[in-house]
Amino acid sequence: MDTQTDITVLDNLMAINLDVSIWTARKKLTPADFGGAALPPDDLASLGSKKVCDPKELRIFGTLKARAVNLLDRTGVRFLGGWGIPEDKADDIVAELTVIRDDFLSAKEQFLNRYDEAVKDWISLHPGWESLIGGSTVSADYVRSRLDFRWQLFKLVPPRDNAVGYGLQDEVKxxxxxxxxxxxxxxxxxxxxxxxxxxxxxxxxxxxxxxxxxxxxxxxxxxxxxxxxxxxxxxxxxxxxxxxxxxxxxxxxxxxxxxxxxxxxxxxxxxxxxxxxxxxxxxxxxxxxGTLPVPPKEKPSAKPRFVPEAVHPHAIDSQGLW
The missing domain is CATH 1.20.120 (Four Helix Bundle (Hemerythrin (Met), subunit A))
Incomplete structure (x- = not known):
């Protein structure tokens, strides 16, 4: 497939990077968590993680991030680690992202307001493991710093020097x-x-x-x-x-x-x-x-690239298309 996009498309394109941070509610397990039990050496196995809060409490943040990604996937194209979006659609896209961000920040405050209670509820759900969970909890301020929703929108201007702009040209192509x-x-x-x-x-x-x-x-x-x-x-x-x-x-x-x-x-x-x-x-x-027309000056291929089946009353045979 020969598709090489010209650098001039940057005249109509803006780049956007979505930067969403979500606290995982996990802490790394340590040897002390196992009460001195014999553990395999580090070069053989590594310890996993423990959950210090119910992951369901954080599900809303993943959902809102997915909404933002879906919006950018529907309106833009993956570019430079983020998305390229039409410049004439930028205001509408930012307006929709703003709604999602506001929902994210609102959910963040609601979660933080009941964070201590959520941790206590999680501990009560796991009797016998109070010290394992309680000894690994973090402050609400720490959690606040790990929940964020932002984006960066910018206009790209290619360098005048072709050698300097070589990498950007490759991405645009x-x-x-x-x-x-x-x-x-x-x-x-x-x-x-x-x-x-x-x-x-x-x-x-x-x-x-x-x-x-x-x-x-x-x-x-x-x-x-x-x-x-x-x-x-x-x-x-x-x-x-x-x-x-x-x-x-x-x-x-x-x-x-x-x-x-x-x-x-x-x-x-x-x-x-x-x-x-x-x-x-x-x-x-x-x-x-049941066949695609062959345009002028093009000879029919021995193996047609696309041959849908003709209409039948009750069944549609794809002839290998689907």
Missing amino acids: ELGGTLFDEVAKAAADTWKRCFEGKDKVTHKALSPLRSIHAKLAGLSFVEPRVVPIVDLLDTAFNRMPKRGHIEGSELVMLQGVVSLLRDPATLVAHGQKIIEGQEASDILAGLVA
Whole structure:
């Protein structure tokens, strides 16, 4: 798959780093915790950890971090250890992150207000181990310092000297490929959750596809073949029934679209075909008819890259696609 993103995409891209700290409620076990019992030497085995508070008390922080990661995965592309996001979407993304951060800080204060009680409850749940837990507890101030939610948003300006900016250029070149790989991963998950083994689906099955569409549309400047894929999805959405189940030829078409999205190389190839003049509607028609049309000047391959099965009343055979 040949996707090399030009450094000029930085004109429309901002970088964001998510920095979330969550206290683990764990302390390292020490030989003293075992009351002088014989232990294997350090080069043979290492001691694990003990929980000094109920991990369920901290579950909310992991949930909120996951919400933030999901937001950035839906709207951005992995870049420089964080994410690259569209500059014109930055305000909206920061607004959503702010809501999540406020929920995180509120949960933090609620937990700290009952921290001492939570530790006592945990000790009472483990009679006979009071000294093991009690001797390892930490102060509420320490826990406060280990719970934090912040982010850094910045604009990248490449150095004028090509030699100096070489590393950044390499990272930028990979953006297109990274984007298509992320789309493929999301599409594979969508296939398993919504389409695999189905002979009809509800309109809820379109929701993850619309999320993929929104991600691609927002990052359309990253790679020239993104826009044709956005158009392909638009055309597919417009052909869906307004209400009721999606089945028959419409379902075959959707399954074919998801299968295209699951294969980055094939997706890029069909984006290129649309750029070269093939209509998105022709590709969708090929999915329903049982074969993809071959664009002009391209000889049919002995091994077709994508051959969905024609519509059948009750069963849909993937012909090895899915």
